[in-house]
Amino acid sequence: MPRRTPKNIKSFLNAVPVAVGLYLIVVFGIFWLAYSGAQAMGYNWQWYRMPQYFYRLTDDGFQWGExxxxxxxxxxxxxxxxFFATLLGLIVALLRLSGLVVGGAVAVGFLEFVRNMPILVLLYLFYYVLGPVFDLDRYTASVMCLAVFHAALISEIFRAGINSVPKGQWEGAKSIxxxxxxxxxxxxxxxxxxxxLPPMTGEMVHLIKSSAIVSVIAVVELTTIxxxxxxxxxMSFEIWFTIAAVYLVLTLILSIGVSRIEAKYTVQT
Structure with a gap:
């Protein structure tokens, strides 16, 4: 993988606002089409009620909304x-790179099983099959499902990152x-x-979006709320538009923040 120079990093950071702008234009277009469709249906918009679901000022003081x-x-x-996906992904990647027949077979078997399993089916497996056996509650089953599913993807990121380090580093470490x-x-x-760092950031964003799947077993999170x-x-339109906007802001903050960390880290190395 070619090393980014400061000039390339500056160009990359300058391109971020353009990408965000294009993304917002697409989102605005989707919102406009939905709004037009709702108007044609005679939908009664009630945006004035939305602030109370972010915060409230009551006799008891300030309170966060749902x-x-x-x-x-x-x-x-x-x-x-x-966190657990990263730990499990690192273990799987090290097993695959270990050169051990059993370790490599276990890692490949894990990867093939998870990558060919829809995340919804995996969630049902953890909650309805393994849950009663190991006494797992909804939250624990959800964490385990997301961790296992994304560990398979993260293990490939670790493997690619490790293989990107020049072989001379291994030889130098062995020589001392x-x-x-x-x-x-x-x-x-x-x-x-x-x-x-870049693909791990993408995987974190992917995991945040994947977390919405746990709403099917009524785990308390943004989509369930x-x-x-x-x-x-x-208020279907108002609620879903607002939830989508919250997800968008969260993932954009994460992506832009880690991009700046990546640029700073690369310049100093």
Whole structure:
């Protein structure tokens, strides 16, 4: 993978606002089409009711609304699942690169099973099959499902990042008497970070979007909150537009923030 120069990084950062602008134009177009369709149906818009689902000022003081509570739950679920997915993905990648027959077979078997399994089916497997056996609650089953599904993808990111480090680094570490574990810890993994950071960011964004699938088993998160609000208020368009906008803002903040970290890290190395 070619190394980014400061000039290329500057061009990359300058392109980010353009990409965001194009994305917003597409989103605006979708919103406009939906709005036109709703108007043709005679839909009664009630946007004035939406602020109360973000915050309220009551006699007891300031209180967060349901949408903000759902956002926090989504972030908690995604961060927890991403942490375990990263650990499991690293283990699978190391097994695949270990050269051991059994370790390689286990890693390949895990990857083939997960990559060919729809995430919804995997969620049902964890909740309805493994849940009663191991006494898993909804939240734990959701975290495990997301972690296992994304670990398969993250393991390939780790494997590609590790293989991107020049072989001379392995030879140099071996020549000074480092063990394989020490070589990974002090030489290979630190150098592979710059190769893995962009796809890992994309995977985190992917996981945040995937977390909406747990709404089918009524785990409290942003999409579940949205469905509950719609059943109470019948404001389908307002609620779903707002939920989509919250997801959009969250993923854009994550993508832009990590892009800047990546640029800073690459310049200093």
């Amino acid at each position: 949408i903000m509570v759902g956002l926090v739950k989504t972030i908690q679920l995604s961060v927890t699942a991403f 008497g480092m063990s394989k574990a020490q070589t990974y810890r002090y030489i290979i993994l630190p150098q592979s970070v710059k190769f893995m 949205g469905r509950n609000l719609i059943s109470d208020t019948y």
